[in-house]
Amino acid sequence: MSVEADTVAALARARAAAPGMALATTAQKNDFLRRLASSIRDSRAEIIRANATDLERARKSGRGGAFVERLTLDDQRIEAMAAGVLQVEALDDPVGAAIEKWTRPNGLKIEKRRVPIGVIAMIYESRPNVTVDAAALTLKAGNAVVLRGGSEALGSNGFLSGLIAQALRDAGLNPDAATFIRDPDREVIQIMKRSRELIDLIIPRGGKSLKEALEGSAVALLPHFDGICHTYVDSAADLKMAEEICLNAKCSRPSVCNSMETLLVHRAVAEKFLPALAARMTAAGVEIRGDERTRKIVPAARAATDEDWDTEYLELILAVKVVDSLDEAIAFIARHGSHLADAIVTGDAEAAARFEREVDSATVYVNASTRFTDGFEFGFGAETGISTNRLHARGPMGLNELTTYKYVVGGTGQVRA
Structure with missing residues (x-):
């Protein structure tokens, strides 16, 4: 299959899994998160081995300094990933929560209620912990997630995404709700940004090249770019x-x-x-x-x-x-x-x-x-990014920032004059 056919098929699987994830109970989602945290801790040695392959590839290609530091996973960072997942598990489920309610003079009862966004695509570079943080938060908020990490972390991200899929399966949820795109071809980003029928929101985390790659996106962006x-x-x-x-x-x-x-x-x-x-x-x-x-x-x-x-x-x-x-x-x-x-x-x-x-x-x-300025430090458990946007969400993005809302209106037979 072509890059486009493979990518569209992966996005379609995530789209098909999204309705089931939106209806998942808090108990199911928390069961998934507990299983994921446990498997991360149990797989510590395997994660470090997969990460070592990425680090060796990065060094051979001349990478160093901050790039390698962000790419590195060690015991402390692996434990932080697992602890972050459990902190997300302990947070209140935002799905279905009433943001506000009021009654109109005609008796209509209006409620503004949190609902999942749908399919969220994460495009990120260098930091494999983002794979776990993004999955924990987006899935607990009732969304399906598409994970597209950088080629430099393919081994680490691939292994971690396998743990996520297995934890979803073991919790009775559709593993396609967390779809990992393995193809490192930059054309994948171009396909994703055109796929507005399959993706509801793209959250990019990266620098100038990613910003340029996403220019003209047909899909809404909630960017995390420069941090000056x-x-x-x-x-x-x-x-x-x-x-x-x-x-x-x-x-x-x-x-x-x-x-x-x-x-x-x-x-x-x-x-x-x-x-x-x-x-x-x-x-x-x-x-x-x-x-x-x-x-x-x-x-x-x-x-x-x-x-x-x-x-x-x-x-x-x-x-x-x-x-x-x-x-x-x-x-x-x-x-x-x-x-x-x-x-x-x-x-x-x-x-x-x-x-x-x-x-x-x-x-x-x-x-x-x-x-x-960090989701963990703000008490969000983790973060999918730090938004510098002015619409929808700003700053560290936790569970509430990964939902939208709808109005539910109850009546007793009212009709509009």
Whole structure:
């Protein structure tokens, strides 16, 4: 069969499984999730072996750094996957829940009720844990899911998708409700974005090439693309607190989208703050790229270019700029940010309130690290992505964000005049 025929057949299987998944009981879905968590833990050695094949292929092709870090599965990450599945299992089932209800003067009772979206396609790169996170959340929300990971993680994703299918089967659910597309051909993405009769929503997680591949999609997109996150250290900041927040935001896991890429520092505290922070960043292996004022304070910093302010490094590189005011910081974030996560460190309540109100990002932090922008940290169990969209969902996407709603109207014979 051709790439198109194979892909359309896979999508059709997911579409056929969707109605049954929408009607699955909470008990059935939770049984599936418990079985999946157990099989992930029991298959730890096999998962690591499959992942080792992917890692070897990536290194032979010249990949390294952040790419390999995101691709890697170890005991800790495998346990985190299983724990995330169980956290999703413990959450309330959103399907059928009443969002709101009211009664009209004519006696009609109107209820706005959560329902599954239908078939959700996940297109993602590098991170095989997304296979499990996406399946756990989309299926618990009553959807069918199509999983299309990158070629670099084919072994890991293939093995994990097999565990998902078996757990569905053992729970009495249709394994086609989680359809994994193994073909790494980029044409698959083009076929998917044209298949609006088979897919209701595409959630892409990737960079520039994926964004370009999905341009002109006939299927609705809920994108998770760039993560150019800022931390602004205000003139009224507790500088010791700011140091710890900045180190965490940059160094705890630089390869992920919620890590800090650009640091903005108010000129009133720059000379006191930047030398100590730069010493700790350098000791942690961070390369600093600064504007002219930053380099006067930190001479070892490389000169930042215009391109640096718009770059998602996903590694131990930090762009630093000294600003004259809160206004300048907010304007800079609006011009160069990706609307994913931005933070202010300040003891000034008015400055904090302005930052909260005026920074148009999916998550805005006051005196905390941007690294908390994560479904697990928000109590969602896992996430299918972090939406920077303005419609339907923003920020980490959990169960509720994977549903839509319908109105159910009850009457006693009313007719419209």
